[in-house]
Amino acid sequence: GTASQWHTRTRTQKSPVLRQLSPAEIYVEIHPDDAVRLCVTQNDVVHISSRRGNLDARVRVTAGMQAGQVFIPMHYEETNRLTLAHFDPYSRQPSYKNCAVCLTKQRNN
Numbered sequence: 001g002t003a004s005q006w007h008t009r010t011r012t013q014k015s016p017v018l019r020q021l022s023p024a025e026i027y028v029e030i031h032p033d034d035a036v037r038l039c040v041t042q043n044d045v046v047h048i049s050s051r052r053g054n055l056d057a058r059v060r061v062t063a064g065m066q067a068g069q070v071f072i073p074m075h076y077e078e079t080n081r082l083t084l085a086h087f088d089p090y091s092r093q094p095s096y097k098n099c100a101v102c103l104t105k106q107r108n109n
Contacts, residue, residue: 026078028057029071030103035061038105045106048072050099053081056106070101 028048030038040046044059048070055078065071072079074094083099 026055026057026072026076027060028103029060029062029065031065031067031069032061032063033067034065034070034103035059038103040105046103047106048082048101048103050082050101052083052085052099055079055081070103 028046030040035041038046040059040061042059042061045056046059047056048054057072057078072082074083082101083094085094087094
């Protein structure tokens with residue numbers, strides 16, 4: 001998972017071994033209660049949208065997520081379509097850590 005995508009892949013992307021460990025397809029982790037509410041199961045595809053953009057991602061159902069929250073690794077370029085385009089004023093680190101999103105089940109699931 002994300003352990004192979006350290007440092008937003010600016011360094012790990014250059015390693016063939018770490019690229020093989022990294023899931024190629026973007027995914028979203030959701031809590032089991034949210035999966036039931038959305039009528040989705042493991043590996044379904046959901047549409048995720050925010051005020052800034054949208055993407056489709058494969059579902060990973062995990063009790064490790066808090067209900068009502070989702071996790072999408074910031075290492076995927078698609079994640080940038082959703083997130084706020086602001087930076088820490090000191091480090092200039094992008095703020096890819098949070099934003100409000102809406103998930104909907106894809107009809108072809």
